[in-house]
Amino acid sequence: MTDLVERLVPDVLWVLFRRVVAPTGVIRPQGGGRVRAGDREVLAAILFVATSGCTWRQLPSVFGPAWPTVCRRFAQWSEAGVWARVHRVVLDELGARGELDWSRCAIGSVSVRAAKGLLTGPNPTGRGKSGSKIHLITGRNGLPLSLGISGANMHDSQGLKPLVRGIPPIRSRRGPRRRRPGRLRAGKGYGYNHLRRWLRSRGITHRIARKGVESSQRLGRHRWVVERTVSWPAGCRRLHRRYERKAEHFLAIAATRSCHRRLTK
Incomplete structure (x- = not known):
């Protein structure tokens, strides 16, 4: 599973993603509850759904997080504008390298x-x-x-x-x-x-x-x-084919896919 996550979310993409989404504590202040699923595993699962075209329910359990968790966090990140910020961070990184013409x-x-x-x-x-x-x-x-x-x-x-x-x-x-x-x-x-x-x-x-x-x-x-x-x-x-009801969710997949393709080229 680790190899699959690293292949879908390479280190260079993960470092840039961390600039946008700060680490979240896994310990609940009130105690109890389940350990929060890792963001890298969730991001890898989202990219797998985007690439394969499977539904959220068909997401393999090999990634670790359950499909409701992945779907819910994708919606949360989309509403918060995470994908647009990730796209901009990637453009800034490539521009600083001189790779934008x-x-x-x-x-x-x-x-x-x-x-x-x-x-x-x-x-x-x-x-x-x-x-x-x-x-x-x-x-x-x-x-x-x-x-x-x-x-x-x-x-x-x-x-x-x-x-x-x-x-x-x-x-x-x-x-x-x-x-x-x-x-x-x-x-x-x-x-x-x-x-x-x-x-x-x-x-x-x-x-x-x-x-x-x-x-x-x-x-x-x-x-x-x-x-x-x-x-x-x-x-x-x-x-x-567009399956998402909300246009911003569909556009988020397009932006994420373009960033992923360029960084893993």
Whole structure:
């Protein structure tokens, strides 16, 4: 069991996670009760559920904590914004190492099936079935800098401004924190003049494909990094289809999965 926990939650991820979630005492002041399940074992169980796609009830007992404990703590951490803070800590760590490339960022989205819950809508590319859409901005190396979720019927262009505003101030190897891409590349779905003017007003050089001018055969020349990143849900069964009713829980799994994939690469 120890080997499985260390493989799912390597030391580098555990150290960063401890910056966000402080250790909790296992001794109850009033005495009695059961010993609190370890956070590392619970985090490993959450990552196992996210990767395998199994339900909480199907969680193997090899991790130690019972499935109600894992599910309850996942909900508590999601409500407390732990996953967003972990994502930011990982970005700060990679930025301090100089592993974030801001020179050419890209924006994209991916639609997933969602039976019910908030921020769902009829998918125009999926025969009108209910679904959600994950929006994200990635650096040149494909690491998500900003993530968001909406109904599947929301147009991609409406997610550009919230995503750009949502990029947190990230540490750099030298100089102050940074939160603006040097260049942002986008597909034809973002080709609106008001978006181009808005990006220029923020000092961001844009490269948005023009409708009826540029061929679709060359659009992926520089945007393949975001296309590769949005394909990650296919390898994470819990993101391949949305089962969580609350949108923040689903987005928490996406952020955690991206951090885990980058640190265990």
